[in-house]
Amino acid sequence: MAEPAARTLWAGLELLDRQLRDRHRVLCGNVDDVELTYSEDRRILYATAILSGPGRLARRMGGRRLGDWLVAFIAGTTNDNHDPSRIPFRLVQSLGPVIDLAVDAADLAAHATERWVRDHVISHIPGSDDAAE
Protein backbone atom coordinates (compact mmCIF):
# COMPACT_ATOMS: atom_id res chain seq x y z
CA MET A 1 0.00 0.00 0.00
CA ALA A 2 1.33 3.41 -0.91
CA GLU A 3 1.73 5.96 1.86
CA PRO A 4 -1.11 8.49 1.65
CA ALA A 5 -0.19 12.07 0.91
CA ALA A 6 1.04 13.84 4.01
CA ARG A 7 -0.80 16.77 5.59
CA THR A 8 0.39 19.40 7.97
CA LEU A 9 -0.77 19.15 11.53
CA TRP A 10 0.05 20.36 14.98
CA ALA A 11 0.94 17.03 16.52
CA GLY A 12 0.94 18.44 20.03
CA LEU A 13 -2.59 19.76 19.69
CA GLU A 14 -4.25 17.54 17.13
CA LEU A 15 -2.72 14.17 17.83
CA LEU A 16 -1.21 13.67 21.27
CA ASP A 17 -3.45 12.25 23.99
CA ARG A 18 -6.39 11.63 21.70
CA GLN A 19 -8.58 8.53 21.87
CA LEU A 20 -7.91 5.56 19.57
CA ARG A 21 -10.68 3.33 18.25
CA ASP A 22 -10.32 0.05 16.37
CA ARG A 23 -12.09 -1.12 13.20
CA HIS A 24 -15.06 -2.32 15.29
CA ARG A 25 -15.29 1.03 17.07
CA VAL A 26 -13.90 -0.41 20.30
CA LEU A 27 -11.89 2.10 22.35
CA CYS A 28 -8.30 0.89 22.36
CA GLY A 29 -5.98 3.34 24.06
CA ASN A 30 -4.76 6.89 23.61
CA VAL A 31 -2.05 8.45 21.50
CA ASP A 32 0.58 8.27 24.22
CA ASP A 33 3.43 9.41 21.98
CA VAL A 34 4.23 9.99 18.32
CA GLU A 35 7.14 8.64 16.27
CA LEU A 36 8.70 11.39 14.15
CA THR A 37 11.03 10.71 11.23
CA TYR A 38 13.04 13.23 9.17
CA SER A 39 12.64 13.31 5.43
CA GLU A 40 15.76 12.33 3.49
CA ASP A 41 16.91 15.92 3.11
CA ARG A 42 16.28 16.39 6.86
CA ARG A 43 14.05 19.39 6.21
CA ILE A 44 10.64 17.98 7.10
CA LEU A 45 9.53 15.95 10.10
CA TYR A 46 6.97 13.29 9.36
CA ALA A 47 4.78 11.64 11.98
CA THR A 48 5.33 8.04 10.95
CA ALA A 49 3.65 6.11 13.76
CA ILE A 50 1.34 6.47 16.73
CA LEU A 51 2.80 5.04 19.91
CA SER A 52 0.32 3.75 22.43
CA GLY A 53 0.32 1.65 25.56
CA PRO A 54 1.48 1.80 29.19
CA GLY A 55 5.18 1.55 28.27
CA ARG A 56 4.96 4.44 25.81
CA LEU A 57 3.05 6.53 28.33
CA ALA A 58 5.64 5.84 31.04
CA ARG A 59 8.45 6.81 28.64
CA ARG A 60 6.76 10.05 27.66
CA MET A 61 6.33 10.93 31.32
CA GLY A 62 10.03 10.43 31.99
CA GLY A 63 10.10 6.85 33.25
CA ARG A 64 12.50 5.68 30.56
CA ARG A 65 13.62 2.40 32.09
CA LEU A 66 10.17 1.38 33.30
CA GLY A 67 8.78 2.36 29.90
CA ASP A 68 11.33 0.36 27.90
CA TRP A 69 10.77 -2.63 30.14
CA LEU A 70 6.98 -2.43 29.71
CA VAL A 71 7.26 -2.06 25.92
CA ALA A 72 9.54 -5.11 25.74
CA PHE A 73 7.43 -7.10 28.18
CA ILE A 74 4.21 -6.58 26.22
CA ALA A 75 6.02 -7.29 22.93
CA GLY A 76 7.18 -10.56 24.50
CA THR A 77 3.59 -11.66 25.01
CA THR A 78 2.82 -11.52 21.27
CA ASN A 79 3.23 -14.53 18.99
CA ASP A 80 6.01 -13.12 16.84
CA ASN A 81 7.60 -10.67 19.29
CA HIS A 82 6.51 -7.63 17.28
CA ASP A 83 5.93 -4.35 19.12
CA PRO A 84 2.14 -3.84 19.47
CA SER A 85 2.66 -0.35 20.91
CA ARG A 86 3.77 1.04 17.53
CA ILE A 87 0.96 1.75 15.06
CA PRO A 88 2.24 2.83 11.62
CA PHE A 89 0.43 5.81 10.15
CA ARG A 90 -0.85 3.84 7.17
CA LEU A 91 -3.24 2.09 9.60
CA VAL A 92 -4.81 5.43 10.57
CA GLN A 93 -8.17 5.90 8.88
CA SER A 94 -9.29 9.26 10.18
CA LEU A 95 -8.11 12.01 12.52
CA GLY A 96 -10.31 13.98 14.91
CA PRO A 97 -11.27 13.91 18.59
CA VAL A 98 -11.31 10.14 17.99
CA ILE A 99 -8.70 8.51 15.78
CA ASP A 100 -10.00 5.50 13.88
CA LEU A 101 -7.56 2.70 13.13
CA ALA A 102 -7.70 -0.21 10.70
CA VAL A 103 -6.65 -2.71 13.37
CA ASP A 104 -8.23 -4.97 15.99
CA ALA A 105 -8.01 -3.77 19.58
CA ALA A 106 -6.76 -7.22 20.57
CA ASP A 107 -3.56 -6.58 18.58
CA LEU A 108 -2.58 -3.43 20.46
CA ALA A 109 -0.42 -2.98 23.56
CA ALA A 110 -2.99 -0.73 25.23
CA HIS A 111 -5.40 -3.66 25.20
CA ALA A 112 -3.11 -6.26 26.78
CA THR A 113 -4.25 -5.76 30.37
CA GLU A 114 -7.90 -5.63 29.24
CA ARG A 115 -7.60 -9.19 27.97
CA TRP A 116 -5.95 -10.39 31.17
CA VAL A 117 -8.53 -8.77 33.46
CA ARG A 118 -11.39 -10.08 31.32
CA ASP A 119 -10.14 -13.67 31.30
CA HIS A 120 -8.95 -13.87 34.90
CA VAL A 121 -11.44 -11.72 36.81
CA ILE A 122 -14.56 -10.47 35.08
CA SER A 123 -15.54 -13.62 33.18
CA HIS A 124 -15.71 -15.51 36.52
CA ILE A 125 -18.51 -13.25 37.79
CA PRO A 126 -22.01 -14.40 36.80
CA GLY A 127 -23.69 -12.12 34.29
CA SER A 128 -20.46 -10.76 32.82
CA ASP A 129 -21.63 -11.48 29.29
CA ASP A 130 -25.10 -9.98 29.69
CA ALA A 131 -25.87 -6.59 28.26
CA ALA A 132 -27.31 -4.26 30.88
CA GLU A 133 -29.99 -3.06 28.46
Added chain:
Amino acid sequence: MKRILAVFLGVLSAIGGFVDIGDLVANAATGARFDMNLAWAVVVGVVGIVIYAEMCGRVAALSKRAVFDLVRERLGPRMALANLVASFLINLLTLAAELAGVALALSLAASVNYLFLIPFAALLVWLVIWRMPFETMERVFGLLGLTLLVFAVAVWRVGPDWGSLVHDSATPRIPSSETPWTFAYYAIALFGAAMTPYEVFFFSSGAVEERWTEKDLATNRINVLIGFPLGGALSLAIMALSHLVLAPRNIDVGALSQVTLPVASVLGRLGLAAVLIGIFAATFGAALETSLSAGYIIGQYFGWPWGKFLRPRRAARFHVVVLIVLVIAGLFGITGVDPVKVTEYSIVLAAAALPLTYFPILVLANDSDYVGEHRNGRVMNFFASIYLVILVIVSLATIPLMIITKAGA
Protein backbone atom coordinates in the same frame (compact mmCIF):
# COMPACT_ATOMS: atom_id res chain seq x y z
CA MET B 1 -43.30 11.81 28.46
CA LYS B 2 -39.97 10.86 26.95
CA ARG B 3 -38.83 14.47 27.26
CA ILE B 4 -39.69 14.50 30.94
CA LEU B 5 -37.92 11.21 31.63
CA ALA B 6 -34.89 12.48 29.75
CA VAL B 7 -34.07 15.04 32.46
CA PHE B 8 -33.14 12.47 35.08
CA LEU B 9 -29.48 12.34 34.12
CA GLY B 10 -29.22 15.96 35.24
CA VAL B 11 -31.45 15.38 38.26
CA LEU B 12 -29.41 12.44 39.53
CA SER B 13 -26.10 14.22 38.83
CA ALA B 14 -27.34 17.20 40.82
CA ILE B 15 -28.87 15.29 43.73
CA GLY B 16 -25.69 13.25 44.13
CA GLY B 17 -23.67 16.47 44.21
CA PHE B 18 -25.84 18.90 46.17
CA VAL B 19 -27.60 16.77 48.79
CA ASP B 20 -25.36 13.78 49.39
CA ILE B 21 -24.55 12.72 52.95
CA GLY B 22 -22.09 15.50 53.76
CA ASP B 23 -24.12 18.26 52.13
CA LEU B 24 -27.37 17.25 53.78
CA VAL B 25 -25.68 17.94 57.07
CA ALA B 26 -23.65 20.93 55.83
CA ASN B 27 -26.78 22.63 54.48
CA ALA B 28 -28.64 22.10 57.73
CA ALA B 29 -25.63 23.18 59.75
CA THR B 30 -25.17 26.42 57.78
CA GLY B 31 -28.89 27.18 58.16
CA ALA B 32 -28.61 26.76 61.92
CA ARG B 33 -25.34 28.70 62.26
CA PHE B 34 -25.56 31.39 59.59
CA ASP B 35 -29.33 31.63 58.99
CA MET B 36 -29.80 32.55 55.30
CA ASN B 37 -26.58 34.60 55.06
CA LEU B 38 -24.85 31.97 52.93
CA ALA B 39 -27.70 31.25 50.50
CA TRP B 40 -25.86 33.33 47.87
CA ALA B 41 -23.01 30.79 47.80
CA VAL B 42 -25.45 28.09 46.67
CA VAL B 43 -26.86 30.37 43.97
CA VAL B 44 -23.39 31.29 42.69
CA GLY B 45 -22.52 27.59 42.62
CA VAL B 46 -25.68 26.64 40.73
CA VAL B 47 -25.00 29.17 37.98
CA GLY B 48 -21.42 27.89 37.68
CA ILE B 49 -22.35 24.23 37.41
CA VAL B 50 -25.13 25.03 34.91
CA ILE B 51 -22.64 26.85 32.66
CA TYR B 52 -19.98 24.15 32.80
CA ALA B 53 -22.30 21.13 32.72
CA GLU B 54 -23.95 22.55 29.58
CA MET B 55 -20.53 22.80 27.93
CA CYS B 56 -19.40 19.30 28.86
CA GLY B 57 -22.77 17.81 27.87
CA ARG B 58 -22.52 19.56 24.50
CA VAL B 59 -18.96 18.36 23.94
CA ALA B 60 -20.00 14.81 24.91
CA ALA B 61 -23.00 14.82 22.56
CA LEU B 62 -20.98 16.11 19.60
CA SER B 63 -17.64 14.35 20.07
CA LYS B 64 -18.48 11.33 22.31
CA ARG B 65 -15.69 12.47 24.59
CA ALA B 66 -16.34 12.83 28.32
CA VAL B 67 -14.66 15.20 30.76
CA PHE B 68 -11.56 13.20 31.61
CA ASP B 69 -10.79 12.70 27.92
CA LEU B 70 -10.78 16.49 27.70
CA VAL B 71 -8.59 16.81 30.79
CA ARG B 72 -5.99 14.43 29.36
CA GLU B 73 -6.13 16.03 25.93
CA ARG B 74 -5.65 19.60 27.18
CA LEU B 75 -3.42 19.17 30.24
CA GLY B 76 -1.20 16.38 28.93
CA PRO B 77 -0.42 13.16 30.78
CA ARG B 78 1.42 14.63 33.78
CA MET B 79 -1.00 17.33 34.92
CA ALA B 80 -3.91 15.08 34.03
CA LEU B 81 -2.37 12.35 36.19
CA ALA B 82 -2.13 14.78 39.11
CA ASN B 83 -5.81 15.61 38.62
CA LEU B 84 -6.65 11.91 38.22
CA VAL B 85 -4.98 10.95 41.48
CA ALA B 86 -6.64 13.81 43.38
CA SER B 87 -10.07 13.21 41.84
CA PHE B 88 -9.82 9.47 42.37
CA LEU B 89 -8.95 9.83 46.06
CA ILE B 90 -11.75 12.35 46.54
CA ASN B 91 -14.17 9.94 44.85
CA LEU B 92 -13.01 7.14 47.10
CA LEU B 93 -13.41 9.20 50.29
CA THR B 94 -16.81 10.46 49.19
CA LEU B 95 -17.95 6.96 48.28
CA ALA B 96 -16.94 5.65 51.73
CA ALA B 97 -19.05 8.41 53.26
CA GLU B 98 -22.02 7.76 50.97
CA LEU B 99 -22.01 4.04 51.75
CA ALA B 100 -22.08 4.96 55.42
CA GLY B 101 -24.90 7.39 54.58
CA VAL B 102 -26.95 4.69 52.85
CA ALA B 103 -26.36 2.44 55.85
CA LEU B 104 -27.32 5.27 58.25
CA ALA B 105 -30.56 5.95 56.38
CA LEU B 106 -31.40 2.25 56.52
CA SER B 107 -30.50 2.06 60.20
CA LEU B 108 -32.73 5.05 61.07
CA ALA B 109 -35.60 2.97 59.67
CA ALA B 110 -34.49 -0.45 60.90
CA SER B 111 -32.65 0.32 64.17
CA VAL B 112 -29.63 -1.85 63.50
CA ASN B 113 -26.12 -0.46 64.04
CA TYR B 114 -25.30 1.13 60.69
CA LEU B 115 -21.81 -0.37 60.54
CA PHE B 116 -23.37 -3.80 59.95
CA LEU B 117 -25.27 -2.40 56.98
CA ILE B 118 -22.27 -0.92 55.12
CA PRO B 119 -21.24 -4.17 53.35
CA PHE B 120 -24.87 -4.64 52.37
CA ALA B 121 -25.00 -1.08 50.98
CA ALA B 122 -21.82 -1.68 48.96
CA LEU B 123 -23.18 -4.94 47.56
CA LEU B 124 -26.43 -3.22 46.59
CA VAL B 125 -24.56 -0.43 44.78
CA TRP B 126 -22.43 -2.96 42.94
CA LEU B 127 -25.49 -5.00 41.89
CA VAL B 128 -27.17 -1.91 40.46
CA ILE B 129 -24.02 -1.06 38.49
CA TRP B 130 -23.54 -4.64 37.32
CA ARG B 131 -27.13 -5.34 36.27
CA MET B 132 -29.38 -2.28 35.96
CA PRO B 133 -29.51 -0.39 32.67
CA PHE B 134 -28.14 3.15 32.94
CA GLU B 135 -31.38 4.92 32.14
CA THR B 136 -33.42 2.82 34.59
CA MET B 137 -30.82 3.59 37.23
CA GLU B 138 -30.93 7.36 36.73
CA ARG B 139 -34.75 7.40 36.69
CA VAL B 140 -35.26 5.23 39.79
CA PHE B 141 -32.79 7.10 41.98
CA GLY B 142 -33.46 10.52 40.50
CA LEU B 143 -37.19 10.11 41.07
CA LEU B 144 -36.83 8.69 44.59
CA GLY B 145 -34.43 11.50 45.44
CA LEU B 146 -37.16 14.01 44.65
CA THR B 147 -38.92 12.97 47.87
CA LEU B 148 -36.40 15.35 49.47
CA LEU B 149 -38.76 18.06 48.22
CA VAL B 150 -40.52 17.31 51.51
CA PHE B 151 -38.07 19.87 52.97
CA ALA B 152 -39.68 22.51 50.76
CA VAL B 153 -43.14 21.33 51.85
CA ALA B 154 -42.06 21.64 55.47
CA VAL B 155 -40.77 25.19 54.89
CA TRP B 156 -44.10 26.09 53.35
CA ARG B 157 -45.99 24.52 56.27
CA VAL B 158 -43.96 26.52 58.79
CA GLY B 159 -45.32 29.54 56.93
CA PRO B 160 -42.35 31.87 57.17
CA ASP B 161 -42.42 35.53 56.30
CA TRP B 162 -41.32 34.97 52.69
CA GLY B 163 -40.40 38.61 52.18
CA SER B 164 -37.88 38.61 55.01
CA LEU B 165 -36.55 35.17 54.00
CA VAL B 166 -35.72 36.50 50.54
CA HIS B 167 -34.48 39.79 51.97
CA ASP B 168 -32.15 38.01 54.44
CA SER B 169 -30.78 35.84 51.62
CA ALA B 170 -30.24 38.81 49.33
CA THR B 171 -28.47 40.95 51.95
CA PRO B 172 -25.89 38.65 53.49
CA ARG B 173 -23.93 39.74 56.54
CA ILE B 174 -21.56 37.89 58.81
CA PRO B 175 -23.38 36.87 62.03
CA SER B 176 -21.80 38.35 65.17
CA SER B 177 -21.02 34.88 66.52
CA GLU B 178 -18.90 34.04 63.46
CA THR B 179 -15.61 35.32 62.00
CA PRO B 180 -15.04 36.33 58.36
CA TRP B 181 -12.87 33.20 58.08
CA THR B 182 -15.58 30.73 59.06
CA PHE B 183 -18.01 32.65 56.85
CA ALA B 184 -15.66 32.28 53.87
CA TYR B 185 -14.93 28.65 54.72
CA TYR B 186 -18.59 27.66 54.69
CA ALA B 187 -19.20 29.71 51.54
CA ILE B 188 -16.47 27.67 49.81
CA ALA B 189 -17.91 24.43 51.18
CA LEU B 190 -21.33 25.26 49.67
CA PHE B 191 -19.85 26.51 46.39
CA GLY B 192 -17.57 23.46 46.24
CA ALA B 193 -20.51 21.11 46.81
CA ALA B 194 -22.36 22.73 43.90
CA MET B 195 -19.37 22.39 41.59
CA THR B 196 -18.04 19.01 42.80
CA PRO B 197 -16.07 17.59 39.86
CA TYR B 198 -17.71 14.15 40.02
CA GLU B 199 -20.96 15.79 38.89
CA VAL B 200 -19.44 16.69 35.52
CA PHE B 201 -17.55 13.38 35.29
CA PHE B 202 -20.84 11.56 35.77
CA PHE B 203 -22.99 13.89 33.68
CA SER B 204 -20.73 13.90 30.63
CA SER B 205 -20.03 10.16 30.81
CA GLY B 206 -23.76 9.56 31.23
CA ALA B 207 -24.37 11.54 28.04
CA VAL B 208 -21.99 9.17 26.24
CA GLU B 209 -23.65 6.14 27.91
CA GLU B 210 -27.00 7.34 26.56
CA ARG B 211 -25.45 7.88 23.13
CA TRP B 212 -26.42 11.53 22.86
CA THR B 213 -25.91 13.09 19.45
CA GLU B 214 -26.36 16.53 17.95
CA LYS B 215 -30.14 15.94 18.21
CA ASP B 216 -29.84 15.80 21.98
CA LEU B 217 -28.44 19.29 22.45
CA ALA B 218 -31.90 20.43 23.57
CA THR B 219 -32.11 17.52 26.02
CA ASN B 220 -28.72 18.60 27.35
CA ARG B 221 -29.94 22.14 27.92
CA ILE B 222 -33.15 20.96 29.64
CA ASN B 223 -31.13 18.58 31.82
CA VAL B 224 -28.80 21.25 33.12
CA LEU B 225 -31.48 23.92 33.44
CA ILE B 226 -33.81 21.66 35.45
CA GLY B 227 -31.46 19.26 37.23
CA PHE B 228 -28.88 21.54 38.79
CA PRO B 229 -31.22 24.37 39.88
CA LEU B 230 -33.42 21.68 41.43
CA GLY B 231 -30.42 20.40 43.39
CA GLY B 232 -29.72 23.96 44.50
CA ALA B 233 -33.36 24.45 45.51
CA LEU B 234 -33.24 21.31 47.68
CA SER B 235 -30.07 22.61 49.27
CA LEU B 236 -31.72 25.97 50.03
CA ALA B 237 -34.89 24.32 51.37
CA ILE B 238 -32.85 22.29 53.87
CA MET B 239 -30.96 25.43 54.87
CA ALA B 240 -34.15 27.46 55.25
CA LEU B 241 -35.93 24.83 57.33
CA SER B 242 -32.97 24.53 59.63
CA HIS B 243 -32.84 28.33 59.94
CA LEU B 244 -36.57 28.45 60.77
CA VAL B 245 -36.80 25.48 63.12
CA LEU B 246 -33.37 24.75 64.60
CA ALA B 247 -31.69 28.17 64.84
CA PRO B 248 -34.30 29.71 67.20
CA ARG B 249 -33.80 26.74 69.55
CA ASN B 250 -29.99 26.99 69.36
CA ILE B 251 -29.64 23.44 68.05
CA ASP B 252 -26.36 22.83 66.24
CA VAL B 253 -26.34 20.22 63.52
CA GLY B 254 -23.58 17.61 63.43
CA ALA B 255 -25.31 14.37 62.54
CA LEU B 256 -27.78 13.03 60.02
CA SER B 257 -30.54 12.38 62.58
CA GLN B 258 -30.63 16.14 63.33
CA VAL B 259 -31.30 16.84 59.65
CA THR B 260 -34.48 14.79 59.79
CA LEU B 261 -35.57 16.38 63.06
CA PRO B 262 -37.18 19.59 61.73
CA VAL B 263 -39.18 17.76 59.06
CA ALA B 264 -40.47 15.26 61.61
CA SER B 265 -41.45 18.06 63.99
CA VAL B 266 -43.32 19.96 61.26
CA LEU B 267 -44.84 17.15 59.18
CA GLY B 268 -44.95 14.18 61.55
CA ARG B 269 -44.37 10.54 60.71
CA LEU B 270 -45.30 10.74 57.06
CA GLY B 271 -42.82 13.57 56.57
CA LEU B 272 -40.15 11.60 58.37
CA ALA B 273 -40.79 8.58 56.13
CA ALA B 274 -40.41 10.76 53.04
CA VAL B 275 -37.14 12.24 54.34
CA LEU B 276 -35.71 8.80 55.04
CA ILE B 277 -36.56 7.61 51.53
CA GLY B 278 -35.09 10.81 50.10
CA ILE B 279 -31.88 10.48 52.11
CA PHE B 280 -31.53 6.85 51.11
CA ALA B 281 -32.01 7.72 47.43
CA ALA B 282 -29.69 10.74 47.53
CA THR B 283 -26.85 8.93 49.29
CA PHE B 284 -27.35 5.85 47.12
CA GLY B 285 -27.37 8.05 44.03
CA ALA B 286 -24.17 9.75 45.18
CA ALA B 287 -22.61 6.31 45.80
CA LEU B 288 -23.49 5.28 42.24
CA GLU B 289 -22.15 8.56 40.92
CA THR B 290 -18.82 8.38 42.74
CA SER B 291 -18.13 4.69 42.13
CA LEU B 292 -18.96 4.97 38.43
CA SER B 293 -16.96 8.20 38.16
CA ALA B 294 -13.91 6.42 39.56
CA GLY B 295 -14.17 3.93 36.70
CA TYR B 296 -14.98 6.61 34.14
CA ILE B 297 -12.02 8.86 34.86
CA ILE B 298 -9.43 6.08 34.96
CA GLY B 299 -10.86 4.50 31.81
CA GLN B 300 -10.85 7.83 30.00
CA TYR B 301 -7.34 8.75 31.12
CA PHE B 302 -5.92 5.49 29.73
CA GLY B 303 -8.28 5.22 26.76
CA TRP B 304 -9.88 1.94 27.94
CA PRO B 305 -13.32 0.80 26.84
CA TRP B 306 -15.63 2.09 29.59
CA GLY B 307 -19.30 2.37 30.41
CA LYS B 308 -22.33 0.48 31.61
CA PHE B 309 -23.73 0.29 28.09
CA LEU B 310 -21.06 -2.31 27.26
CA ARG B 311 -21.28 -5.87 28.52
CA PRO B 312 -18.93 -6.17 31.51
CA ARG B 313 -16.69 -8.53 29.51
CA ARG B 314 -16.17 -5.75 26.99
CA ALA B 315 -15.23 -3.18 29.63
CA ALA B 316 -13.38 -5.50 31.99
CA ARG B 317 -10.89 -3.04 33.48
CA PHE B 318 -13.60 -0.44 34.00
CA HIS B 319 -15.71 -2.90 35.97
CA VAL B 320 -12.75 -4.10 38.00
CA VAL B 321 -11.94 -0.53 39.02
CA VAL B 322 -15.54 0.03 40.15
CA LEU B 323 -15.48 -3.23 42.10
CA ILE B 324 -12.17 -2.47 43.81
CA VAL B 325 -13.26 1.05 44.67
CA LEU B 326 -16.45 -0.27 46.28
CA VAL B 327 -14.53 -2.82 48.35
CA ILE B 328 -11.96 -0.29 49.59
CA ALA B 329 -14.59 2.35 50.33
CA GLY B 330 -16.72 -0.21 52.17
CA LEU B 331 -13.78 -1.28 54.32
CA PHE B 332 -12.94 2.34 55.06
CA GLY B 333 -16.56 3.02 56.02
CA ILE B 334 -16.62 0.06 58.42
CA THR B 335 -13.76 1.58 60.42
CA GLY B 336 -16.39 3.96 61.75
CA VAL B 337 -15.06 7.23 60.32
CA ASP B 338 -17.56 10.06 60.59
CA PRO B 339 -19.09 10.19 57.09
CA VAL B 340 -20.11 13.83 57.50
CA LYS B 341 -16.56 14.93 58.33
CA VAL B 342 -15.16 12.85 55.49
CA THR B 343 -17.36 14.45 52.82
CA GLU B 344 -16.81 17.91 54.19
CA TYR B 345 -13.04 17.46 53.95
CA SER B 346 -13.27 15.88 50.54
CA ILE B 347 -15.42 18.72 49.17
CA VAL B 348 -12.94 21.28 50.37
CA LEU B 349 -9.99 19.30 49.01
CA ALA B 350 -11.85 18.92 45.73
CA ALA B 351 -12.23 22.69 45.64
CA ALA B 352 -8.43 22.97 45.52
CA ALA B 353 -8.36 20.96 42.27
CA LEU B 354 -11.37 22.60 40.57
CA PRO B 355 -9.56 24.59 37.82
CA LEU B 356 -7.76 21.45 36.59
CA THR B 357 -11.13 19.95 35.67
CA TYR B 358 -13.02 23.00 34.44
CA PHE B 359 -10.32 24.73 32.38
CA PRO B 360 -10.09 21.95 29.73
CA ILE B 361 -13.89 21.95 29.37
CA LEU B 362 -13.89 25.65 28.58
CA VAL B 363 -11.07 25.31 26.03
CA LEU B 364 -12.56 22.38 24.13
CA ALA B 365 -16.09 23.82 24.11
CA ASN B 366 -14.47 26.41 21.83
CA ASP B 367 -12.68 23.87 19.60
CA SER B 368 -14.48 23.16 16.34
CA ASP B 369 -12.75 19.77 16.12
CA TYR B 370 -14.86 18.80 19.12
CA VAL B 371 -18.08 20.77 18.78
CA GLY B 372 -18.19 21.74 15.10
CA GLU B 373 -20.32 24.84 14.64
CA HIS B 374 -21.70 24.64 18.20
CA ARG B 375 -18.83 26.58 19.76
CA ASN B 376 -19.39 28.77 22.80
CA GLY B 377 -20.87 32.17 22.08
CA ARG B 378 -19.28 35.35 23.43
CA VAL B 379 -21.70 35.65 26.33
CA MET B 380 -21.03 32.07 27.36
CA ASN B 381 -17.27 32.59 27.20
CA PHE B 382 -17.57 35.81 29.18
CA PHE B 383 -19.40 34.18 32.08
CA ALA B 384 -17.39 30.95 31.89
CA SER B 385 -14.17 32.99 32.12
CA ILE B 386 -15.46 34.86 35.16
CA TYR B 387 -16.17 31.52 36.78
CA LEU B 388 -12.72 30.27 35.91
CA VAL B 389 -11.29 33.22 37.83
CA ILE B 390 -13.58 32.41 40.77
CA LEU B 391 -12.49 28.77 40.63
CA VAL B 392 -8.82 29.74 40.74
CA ILE B 393 -9.38 32.07 43.70
CA VAL B 394 -11.38 29.39 45.51
CA SER B 395 -8.74 26.76 44.83
CA LEU B 396 -6.01 29.00 46.26
CA ALA B 397 -8.03 30.09 49.30
CA THR B 398 -9.38 26.69 50.26
CA ILE B 399 -6.54 25.06 52.12
CA PRO B 400 -5.37 28.18 54.02
CA LEU B 401 -8.98 28.74 55.14
CA MET B 402 -9.26 25.14 56.23
CA ILE B 403 -6.18 25.60 58.42
CA ILE B 404 -7.16 29.02 59.83
CA THR B 405 -10.68 27.90 60.79
CA LYS B 406 -9.67 24.38 61.84
CA ALA B 407 -12.14 23.14 59.21
CA GLY B 408 -14.95 25.43 60.17
CA ALA B 409 -14.97 24.75 63.92
